Amino acid sequence: EAQVTQNPRYLITVTGKKLTVTCSQNMNHEYMSWYRQDPGLGLRQIYYSMNVEVTDKGDVPEGYKVSRKEKRNFPLILESPSPNQTSLYFCASSLSGGRNTEAFFGQGTRLTVV
Amino acid sequence: GENVEQHPSTLSVQEGDSAVIKCTYSDSASNYFPWYKQELGKRPQLIIDIRSNVGEKKDQRIAVTLNKTAKHFSLHITETQPEDSAVYFCAAREDNDMRFGAGTRLTVKP
Numbered sequence: 001e002a003q004v005t006q007n008p009r010y011l012i013t014v015t016g017k018k019l020t021v022t023c024s025q026n027m028n029h030e031y032m033s034w035y036r037q038d039p040g041l042g043l044r045q046i047y048y049s050m051n052v053e054v055t056d057k058g059d060v061p062e063g064y065k066v067s068r069k070e071k072r073n074f075p076l077i078l079e080s081p082s083p084n085q086t087s088l089y090f091c092a093s094s095l096s097g098g099r100n101t102e103a104f105f106g107q108g109t110r111l112t113v114v
Numbered sequence: 115g116e117n118v119e120q121h122p123s124t125l126s127v128q129e130g131d132s133a134v135i136k137c138t139y140s141d142s143a144s145n146y147f148p149w150y151k152q153e154l155g156k157r158p159q160l161i162i163d164i165r166s167n168v169g170e171k172k173d174q175r176i177a178v179t180l181n182k183t184a185k186h187f188s189l190h191i192t193e194t195q196p197e198d199s200a201v202y203f204c205a206a207r208e209d210n211d212m213r214f215g216a217g218t219r220l221t222v223k224p
Contacts, residue, residue: 045212047147056210103212105159
């Protein structure tokens with residue numbers, strides 16, 4: 001089954017403790033991205049990747065890192081989480097960022113930083 | 115960069131009525147306009163999209179219209195049903211840059 005898988009689904013952590021949210025897709029998509037969803041603000045792009053070893057900042061990259069060492073995986077790293085990073089996070093992938101193709105979303109990760 | 119505004123933020127209709135959600139965008143280079151539906155606790159899923167060379171697209175009870183000159187596009191849902199209740203997001207994409215609207219919470223009352 002074609003899908004985007006995120007882990008974990010829920011995470012509660014403390015300020016400053018490094019964490020990684022994994023994202024994997026099995027559709028051989030070139031383009032992957034991370035969004036955070038906050039009430040009243042919609043989906044805001046954090047980082048995106050056009051292909052392996054190619055990443056770029058989105059609208060709200062501060063406090064986040066990403067890597068794209070393999071085509072299928074695009075982990076989101078919070079080196080030192082802070083309470084303002086409490087949010088619902090979605091990973092998405094699409095065939096190509098340069099073409100107008102559908103974005104497939106993962107099931108979401110609800111992160112709480114205390 | 116692109117800026118997408120979506121209205122209204124909440125919309126309540128009676129079952130069987132129509133619902134219209136409107137979005138405007140700022141970047142004239144945007145050429146792809148998808149609409150996503152997000153049910154409570156679930157991921158956003160594409161329900162319909164339109165490309166800049168098309169003015170209107172319809173899929174059963176759902177239709178999208180695009181006015182490139184005015185830089186706005188709309189989602190129309192006819193004969194609404196309770197299962198249409200969800201948050202709907204519009205988006206505008208130009209190459210790598212896809213921006214979403216803030217979302218519209220649609221409630222369909224039985």
